[in-house]
Amino acid sequence: xxxxxxxxxxxxxxxxxxSEKKRSYVFFGFSILVVIVLIVFAIxxxxxxxxxxxxxxxEKERVNTLLENKITTLNELDKQYAPNKEAFDDLEMIFxxxxxxxxxxxxxxxxxxxxxxxxxxxxxxxYNGRNYDITTKALEPYTMAxxxxxxxxxxxxxxxxxxxxxxYPVIESFSYSTKTxxxxxxxxxxxxxxxxxxxxxxxx
Amino acid sequence: MFQxxxxxxxxxxxxxxxxxxxxWSNAYIWLVSIxxxxxxxxxxxxxxxxxxxxxxxxxxNDLTEEINNKIVLLSNDTWKRNAFLFEDYQVLxxxxxxxxxxxxINSLKIKxxxxxxxxxxxxxxxxxxxxxxxxxxxxNNLNSVKDYESAxxxxxxxxxxxxxxxxxxxxxxxxxxxxxNTEGKVSGxxxx
Numbered sequence: 001x002x003x004x005x006x007x008x009x010x011x012x013x014x015x016x017x018x019s020e021k022k023r024s025y026v027f028f029g030f031s032i033l034v035v036i037v038l039i040v041f042a043i044x045x046x047x048x049x050x051x052x053x054x055x056x057x058x059e060k061e062r063v064n065t066l067l068e069n070k071i072t073t074l075n076e077l078d079k080q081y082a083p084n085k086e087a088f089d090d091l092e093m094i095f096x097x098x099x100x101x102x103x104x105x106x107x108x109x110x111x112x113x114x115x116x117x118x119x120x121x122x123x124x125x126x127y128n129g130r131n132y133d134i135t136t137k138a139l140e141p142y143t144m145a146x147x148x149x150x151x152x153x154x155x156x157x158x159x160x161x162x163x164x165x166x167x168y169p170v171i172e173s174f175s176y177s178t179k180t181x182x183x184x185x186x187x188x189x190x191x192x193x194x195x196x197x198x199x200x201x202x203x204x
Numbered sequence: 205m206f207q208x209x210x211x212x213x214x215x216x217x218x219x220x221x222x223x224x225x226x227x228w229s230n231a232y233i234w235l236v237s238i239x240x241x242x243x244x245x246x247x248x249x250x251x252x253x254x255x256x257x258x259x260x261x262x263x264x265n266d267l268t269e270e271i272n273n274k275i276v277l278l279s280n281d282t283w284k285r286n287a288f289l290f291e292d293y294q295v296l297x298x299x300x301x302x303x304x305x306x307x308x309i310n311s312l313k314i315k316x317x318x319x320x321x322x323x324x325x326x327x328x329x330x331x332x333x334x335x336x337x338x339x340x341x342x343x344n345n346l347n348s349v350k351d352y353e354s355a356x357x358x359x360x361x362x363x364x365x366x367x368x369x370x371x372x373x374x375x376x377x378x379x380x381x382x383x384x385n386t387e388g389k390v391s392g393x394x395x396x
Contacts, residue, residue, distance in 0.1 A: 136299040
């Protein structure tokens with residue numbers, strides 16, 4: 001019985017301290033080292049590069065989509081613009097670049113004549129209104145003031161026609177007196193808020 | 205004479221059949237057993253990673269070429285001019301929409317003011333300036349003036365209504381001034 005116990009202990013000692021087991025530990029360690037070296041010096045830089053390229057691709061895909069959209073939109077706009085080119089060209093007259101209000105003046109003269117009035121004086125100036133609070137990017141308000149004479153009964157329709165013009169003028173101030181002159185006309189003055197485009201190259 | 209060789213009655217499993225002792229032999233054994241699969245595994249991963257990099261590189265180059273082509277197309281003079289023109293028109297149309305929808309039509313207000321003067325009062329003169337209204341009236345009936353004053357002062361559309369009445373013989377001259385109150389704000393009035 002005693003002899004058997006000694007044998008088992010010796011066997012366990014032999015297994016634990018065997019040279020082959022030590023060698024297997026060494027080679028396991030070596031394997032891990034090789035794997036680490038491969039991962040650090042071969043796989044990791046490549047994965048880093050792939051991540052960078054992936055980000056580049058994502059960014060380029062975004063830019064490409066934006067450019068594609070821009071090309072499609074421009075194509076679409078060109079198709080819509082071509083048949084309406086004349087109408088768009090009229091905008092240059094309606095909302096003139098700079099201070100060339102020739103179309104507005106011609107229209108006002110027409111409205112004045114149609115209502116039996118006569119223009120006495122016309123002036124243009126920078127807009128100094130206090131109540132204007134509309135935010136616009138291209139259009140800027142301007143002031144046109146004029147005085148005229150005409151029959152009293154047509155004044156309201158005259159004012160209404162003024163504000164119906166395609167330039168969207170607004171009557172900022174208006175004054176008139178019922179004192180009738182010898183020819184049966186009354187004098188009145190009107191100040192209009194009109195709009196123009198400040199950039200002279202806007203339509204070019 | 206014929207003495208039999210003594211046979212062991214047990215097998216020692218711990219004793220290997222082939223037990224190399226030098227390092228190179230052990231390395232060879234490791235290489236063909238465990239290391240082989242380990243290296244193959246890592247190499248497969250390396251190959252996969254490299255292959256995917258080639259694919260991504262190609263995709264990246266294709267995209268770069270595509271973007272460059274589009275930039276060249278958009279850099280064309282006609283395209284550039286059209287792009288600016290359409291952008292300007294878009295801004296302009298937005299502005300036109302804004303002024304069309306937001307600005308008030310004052311001719312209607314002036315019409316309402318004139319038609320609101322009772323028949324018993326004669327309108328001598330009217331002045332309208334950015335929401336500030338001044339009327340010059342005449343009458344020979346003080347009650348009509350009082351009624352008109354009361355009507356204006358009780359109308360929430362008018363603010364700060366002021367009346368000045370002068371009487372010469374039977375002729376009553378009335379000066380009225382007030383501010384128009386549009387949508388809760390008094391137009392033209394500067395707050396102190």
